[in-house]
Amino acid sequence: MSFKTFMIGLIATFGVPLLLLVVVPHAVLKSVDPLEFTEKDDGREGIYVPKRPGRIEDGAAVYAAEGCYICHTQLIRPTFAGSDVWRPDWAGLAPTVDQPVDTRRETNIFDYRGEDFAQIGLTRTGPDLSNVGLRVDRYAAETGLTPENWLYWHLWDARAKPATYWSVCPSYPQLFKTVPDYGQAGAGLPLDAPDGKMVVPSDRGRAIVSYLLSLKKNDQVPYSINYRRNKKRASEQ
Numbered sequence: 001m002s003f004k005t006f007m008i009g010l011i012a013t014f015g016v017p018l019l020l021l022v023v024v025p026h027a028v029l030k031s032v033d034p035l036e037f038t039e040k041d042d043g044r045e046g047i048y049v050p051k052r053p054g055r056i057e058d059g060a061a062v063y064a065a066e067g068c069y070i071c072h073t074q075l076i077r078p079t080f081a082g083s084d085v086w087r088p089d090w091a092g093l094a095p096t097v098d099q100p101v102d103t104r105r106e107t108n109i110f111d112y113r114g115e116d117f118a119q120i121g122l123t124r125t126g127p128d129l130s131n132v133g134l135r136v137d138r139y140a141a142e143t144g145l146t147p148e149n150w151l152y153w154h155l156w157d158a159r160a161k162p163a164t165y166w167s168v169c170p171s172y173p174q175l176f177k178t179v180p181d182y183g184q185a186g187a188g189l190p191l192d193a194p195d196g197k198m199v200v201p202s203d204r205g206r207a208i209v210s211y212l213l214s215l216k217k218n219d220q221v222p223y224s225i226n227y228r229r230n231k232k233r234a235s236e237q
């Protein structure tokens, strides 16, 4: 083999995948225009500003390190590829009298804003977490806990809830610490702890819970990326 053939082979082997897997996708994502609402399609004007309060970057790092993505996806597929959009509380909110905007949609790149990696997930052993923040608000209201405490309860022992006694969602005691109980009001969680002690979330625990609560699909997105194409409803308003 001549040196020239070797070099052509080397460039083809590494250059083509680099071009297709890194350079082209990067350029495509960089060129995404700011998205605007239009009166005609969305019933309002303005630029779409995705909002996502919470400890996104820290929380995403804990989510990755603990391997949540092995069993949980964060990917709402388009309607031609699955029924995710129609599953209750998965893709967003169905319209109601109090909340007439239909926020159900497939995943778009803004849903991963603030994260280093898009945690699309490996398997669906557990439910998709794209909209888990809104579901947790509901579970919390049903159980009388705060949304944060509901999640701590779940991460401490998913089998403690009678409805999911069968759960295979692992326990994550490494996200908590047991400290002496000096009667610090409100700091302890409703979790089993030895006498004179109480369980409190560690900093990593707080970060992941803040991250999970940021996973909400409750804002209106422009018609151009709302794949439900809910034109009729906007023009009715």
Ligand code: HEC
Residues within 6 Å of the ligand: 063, 066, 067, 068, 069, 070, 071, 072, 125, 126, 127, 132, 135, 154, 158, 164, 167, 168, 169, 170, 172, 208, 212
């Ligand atoms: C071995 C697979 C597995 C892993 C790993 C896993 N989960 Fe789960 N998870 C499940 C299953 C199955 C369920 C459904 C049963 C239930 O609600 O407990 C679930 C449920 C949940 C729910 C409740 C969702 C809902 O809408 O009811 C949350 C929140 C959750 N997991 C968070 C996490 C987080 C955060 C991690 C990583 C720290 C994680 N899970 C890792 C399997 C897993």
